[in-house]
Amino acid sequence: MNRRQLLVGGAAAALTLRAAPALADSDEGGLLLGLWRREKGLAIAYGQQVHAQPELLGPARRHANEHAAAIATALAAVGLGTPKPPWTPNDLDVAAQRLATSRPADVLANAVLVEEDMVDVYKTALPGLPDSKIAMTAATILASHAQHLFIFRDAAQVT
Amino acid sequence: MGAGALLLVGCGPPDEPEVDAANVWGEQLRVSQAALAAYPSISLRSAAAKRVRQLESQAGATGTAPTATRSLQTALEAERVALQAHVAAVGELEDRASRELLATLIAGTAEAVSALRAEMDEPPIVDAFPGQRNRP
Numbered sequence: 001m002n003r004r005q006l007l008v009g010g011a012a013a014a015l016t017l018r019a020a021p022a023l024a025d026s027d028e029g030g031l032l033l034g035l036w037r038r039e040k041g042l043a044i045a046y047g048q049q050v051h052a053q054p055e056l057l058g059p060a061r062r063h064a065n066e067h068a069a070a071i072a073t074a075l076a077a078v079g080l081g082t083p084k085p086p087w088t089p090n091d092l093d094v095a096a097q098r099l100a101t102s103r104p105a106d107v108l109a110n111a112v113l114v115e116e117d118m119v120d121v122y123k124t125a126l127p128g129l130p131d132s133k134i135a136m137t138a139a140t141i142l143a144s145h146a147q148h149l150f151i152f153r154d155a156a157q158v159t
Numbered sequence: 160m161g162a163g164a165l166l167l168v169g170c171g172p173p174d175e176p177e178v179d180a181a182n183v184w185g186e187q188l189r190v191s192q193a194a195l196a197a198y199p200s201i202s203l204r205s206a207a208a209k210r211v212r213q214l215e216s217q218a219g220a221t222g223t224a225p226t227a228t229r230s231l232q233t234a235l236e237a238e239r240v241a242l243q244a245h246v247a248a249v250g251e252l253e254d255r256a257s258r259e260l261l262a263t264l265i266a267g268t269a270e271a272v273s274a275l276r277a278e279m280d281e282p283p284i285v286d287a288f289p290g291q292r293n294r295p
Contacts, residue, residue: 063287070288119266127258132250135258139249140288142262143242143269147284150270154277 028134029080031125032071035138038121039068040085041096042114048089048100052107056155060111060148067141074134108156115149178251187264188214189225190244194237194271196227203274207238210267217260235275242268246290265290 046061072082086092089100095117099110122142129135191211198204227233245265249258269290273283 066287123262126262127255136250139246140290143289146266146269147273150273
């Protein structure tokens with residue numbers, strides 16, 4: 001199955017629901033807040049679906065929580081606190097909400113889409129992070145999402 | 160969370176030396192060439208070659224192609240070194256164009272690390288912060 005077939009077969013509707021802009025603010029603190037919200041939302045979404053593919057989604061949820069914790073440390077470094085976390089799927093960005101509410105047959109396809117979004121989000125954010133150590137932390141998180149994208153594509157047989 | 164991730168924040172030296180961008184890019188090209196030279200003839204090699212070409216076109220980047228024993232294991236080790244170098248370069252180069260190219264290289268190299276591990280029947284992901292020094 002190629003990517004097009006997968007999307008047509010299971011998640012075509014999702015194509016019309018691209019993720020809401022996570023990086024509405026261009027300052028460093030705003031960028032970090034957007035990244036933190038995306039990671040917390042992703043952790044909730046994976047948690048909602050972890051029963052479907054525990055060997056894949058369990059580590060992905062754990063890593064999203066670890067990423068959020070690292071970003072919370074960066075928020076503190078720029079003088080910002082950690083906001084109240086999202087709690088239900090209704091609190092999530094569009095991409096995470098789509099994954100959280102997926103039918104079982106669509107979970108992997110939506111995991112691919114949400115990780116593609118996360119890779120794009122971090123690629124966009126990296127030039128906007130002036131603190132070198134915060135930027136390096138974001139770079140390692142970008143690498144992590146690229147790896148999760150690889151394994152989800154592989155599992156979904158997306159080419 | 161990984162302690163290393165916490166340590167990346169707010170613990171830099173007070174007076175950092177001026178960065179020579181040409182040297183940084185030269186190092187990125189060197190490690191990527193070393194990774195490419197270590198690949199056996201598998202499909203993943205073409206993506207590694209593309210990353211080298213991207214670096215060769217970067218202004219100021221120079222280097223000579225190294226030789227290496229070709230195997231999945233040596234390619235994996237070399238790509239891990241390359242990923243660490245690319246992440247470190249993010250801390251040295253702040254301009255938008257550099258960060259954009261490094262982001263592309265980091266995503267591609269991280270994927271290559273997982274793909275090589277998968278080829279070797281190893282867990283493709285072993286860490287939440289790949290590319291940190293002194294971590295898998």
